[in-house]
Amino acid sequence: MSTTTPTTTSTAGSKAVSTTASVPLTAKTRAAAPSAATTQTNWQSVRDEVLRRIHTREWKPGDQIPKEVELAEELGCARATVNRALRELAAEGFLDRRRKAGTRVATHPVRRAKLDIPVIRLEIEGRGQKYAYGLLYSERRTPPPEICTNLGVTPDNDMLHITSLHLADGKPYMFEERWVSVAATPQIADADLSKISANEWLVLHAPYTKGDISFSAVLASDTEARILRTHKDAPLFLIERTTWEGENGITSARLLFAPGYRMHSAI
Amino acid sequence: MSTTTPTTTSTAGSKAVSTTASVPLTAKTRAAAPSAATTQTNWQSVRDEVLRRIHTREWKPGDQIPKEVELAEELGCARATVNRALRELAAEGFLDRRRKAGTRVATHPVRRAKLDIPVIRLEIEGRGQKYAYGLLYSERRTPPPEICTNLGVTPDNDMLHITSLHLADGKPYMFEERWVSVAATPQIADADLSKISANEWLVLHAPYTKGDISFSAVLASDTEARILRTHKDAPLFLIERTTWEGENGITSARLLFAPGYRMHSAI
DNA sequence: AGTGTTATTATGTACGTACATATTATATTT
DNA sequence: AAATATAATATGTACGTACATAATAACACT
Numbered sequence: 001m002s003t004t005t006p007t008t009t010s011t012a013g014s015k016a017v018s019t020t021a022s023v024p025l026t027a028k029t030r031a032a033a034p035s036a037a038t039t040q041t042n043w044q045s046v047r048d049e050v051l052r053r054i055h056t057r058e059w060k061p062g063d064q065i066p067k068e069v070e071l072a073e074e075l076g077c078a079r080a081t082v083n084r085a086l087r088e089l090a091a092e093g094f095l096d097r098r099r100k101a102g103t104r105v106a107t108h109p110v111r112r113a114k115l116d117i118p119v120i121r122l123e124i125e126g127r128g129q130k131y132a133y134g135l136l137y138s139e140r141r142t143p144p145p146e147i148c149t150n151l152g153v154t155p156d157n158d159m160l161h162i163t164s165l166h167l168a169d170g171k172p173y174m175f176e177e178r179w180v181s182v183a184a185t186p187q188i189a190d191a192d193l194s195k196i197s198a199n200e201w202l203v204l205h206a207p208y209t210k211g212d213i214s215f216s217a218v219l220a221s222d223t224e225a226r227i228l229r230t231h232k233d234a235p236l237f238l239i240e241r242t243t244w245e246g247e248n249g250i251t252s253a254r255l256l257f258a259p260g261y262r263m264h265s266a267i
Numbered sequence: 268m269s270t271t272t273p274t275t276t277s278t279a280g281s282k283a284v285s286t287t288a289s290v291p292l293t294a295k296t297r298a299a300a301p302s303a304a305t306t307q308t309n310w311q312s313v314r315d316e317v318l319r320r321i322h323t324r325e326w327k328p329g330d331q332i333p334k335e336v337e338l339a340e341e342l343g344c345a346r347a348t349v350n351r352a353l354r355e356l357a358a359e360g361f362l363d364r365r366r367k368a369g370t371r372v373a374t375h376p377v378r379r380a381k382l383d384i385p386v387i388r389l390e391i392e393g394r395g396q397k398y399a400y401g402l403l404y405s406e407r408r409t410p411p412p413e414i415c416t417n418l419g420v421t422p423d424n425d426m427l428h429i430t431s432l433h434l435a436d437g438k439p440y441m442f443e444e445r446w447v448s449v450a451a452t453p454q455i456a457d458a459d460l461s462k463i464s465a466n467e468w469l470v471l472h473a474p475y476t477k478g479d480i481s482f483s484a485v486l487a488s489d490t491e492a493r494i495l496r497t498h499k500d501a502p503l504f505l506i507e508r509t510t511w512e513g514e515n516g517i518t519s520a521r522l523l524f525a526p527g528y529r530m531h532s533a534i
Numbered sequence: 535a536g537t538g539t540t541a542t543t544a545t546g547t548a549c550g551t552a553c554a555t556a557t558t559a560t561a562t563t564t
Numbered sequence: 565a566a567a568t569a570t571a572a573t574a575t576g577t578a579c580g581t582a583c584a585t586a587a588t589a590a591c592a593c594t
Contacts, residue, residue: 334545353545354545365544366544366545366546367544368544
């Protein structure tokens with residue numbers, strides 16, 4: 001900082017060059033000196049300090065906070081470090097940043113819940129339950145109109161219609177009804193979908209560029225109730241997913257969860 | 268700016284110094300030369316190129332990808348740039364990175380759906396509908412046991428019990444039942460909760476450090492059905508939220524959405 | 535063969551400099 | 565006063581260097 005320093009040449013040189021093998025003495029010392037765990041003048045510290053000031057209402061929603069250079073100076077680190085911290089906080093919705101206008105505490109902190117959507121098998125096994133899977137039905141046929149609309153394919157498209165049941169500790173957990181475009185992923189015709197679920201097969205073999213997911217509550221139909229071993233009109237949690245590779249619709253699925261299912265997330 | 272640069276020395280100097288006012292000629296040229304939009308040798312390009320290779324299955328799930336220095340060389344940028352791109356992709360679940368072990372394409376791409384959880388008012392207004400809000404009930408009382416457990420407070424805690432209804436275009440949209448710890452946010456006692464929803468008031472005045480959210484499907488009770496102007500045993504989408512400031516429970520809420528509600532997200 | 539120690543290595547991150555870009559603020563012209 | 569050009573400024577990002585850290589690989593030793 002303060003620039004010029006005509007003789008110093010390369011930026012961080014003063015730290016490591018002259019003093020040969022000595023421990024760096026500048027900002028780094030503060031970081032290394034404290035004993036135990038994560039006490040460093042790093043970007044995480046900056047993030048935490050900023051968060052602290054927001055939570056203590058030292059900086060209130062709508063307030064403009066000091067500019068990067070000022071914060072960097074105050075906290076004893078480089079602007080890049082402050083930048084990284086503030087960038088993360090902005091991405092999480094705590095801050096609003098605009099060039100020239102500066103950085104403000106978000107007035108409507110749109111909290112971004114990060115929903116991990118894992119493969120069902122891993123979700124179940126992750127809870128220490130035994131996963132099982134059964135293929136109920138699999139057939140190649142032309143899709144109904146609403147699926148065509150969803151995926152943006154023509155009605156004569158060659159598709160695979162699959163229904164299957166996922167079980168946790170032997171109990172029905174999720175009922176999956178899925179349409180897969182054979183044109184988009186020809187190899188699935190050869191896959192043994194009684195061994196591996198279509199869900200998991202697709203994750204491994206058909207990466208997508210665009211996906212859409214929606215969550216809602218529905219009543220169990222007769223069939224669905226029988227399969228999930230519950231009663232008609234039970235409230236079911238429904239996830240509908242559609243994925244595309246470029247413009248080509250790959251698959252569209254309805255995932256119906258047994259009563260009592262809760263999807264969790266921390267913010 | 269630029270200042271000084273007496274003998275060049277400083278790292279990127281070669282770019283700008285010698286050729287005076289000319290356009291930088293090295294890596295930057297490739298960036299600036301193409302005509303239209305976002306063609307740059309920046310971290311976004313790196314990210315896109317890596318994503319492309321994943322989608323084209325040039326790099327398959329489980330594969331180890333080149334190390335940062337190699338990619339940087341191949342793509343003509345600094346390692347820091349590659350690092351940023353790969354870091355983002357890892358955060359989104361496309362890559363698994365481990366020190367020394369290198370970077371691999373994620374075998375189970377746990378897609379992280381970013382669920383924006385806005386203030387209800389903004390959600391409704393964002394769709395161009397008219398938002399309205401009615402306070403149904405508000406009373407200070409001691410909470411029932413399950414709320415105490417949720418929030419980790421003692422049963423004698425002074426709390427505010429609030430129920431309210433949010434409407435879109437005059438139609439019931441969401442029924443909110445909420446407990447707020449008055450000890451944690453004393454100012455709420457003075458707020459006029461018939462003007463501003465507790466939801467929105469809390470967002471503005473009670474930032475939290477920890478939040479928990481869960482989604483499920485339930486049947487409408489008699490009361491709930493009446494309030495949401497639907498019939499008993501209708502399937503309702505339920506969001507349960509609890510937030511803490513440090514160790515202090517602030518609020519716990521049940522948000523019951525009218526039938527037909529769908530929560531959306533793109534992946 | 536098994537165990538502990540020491541290199542080696544790829545990612546993680548901090549730093550300062552340089553420049554790009556989007557906005558806002560100011561000056562200038564009509 | 566309104567419109568337009570110009571300067572100022574905060575964030576955005578690229579670069580190279582340096583070092584930290586975690587995890588593996590190689591090695592020595594029993």
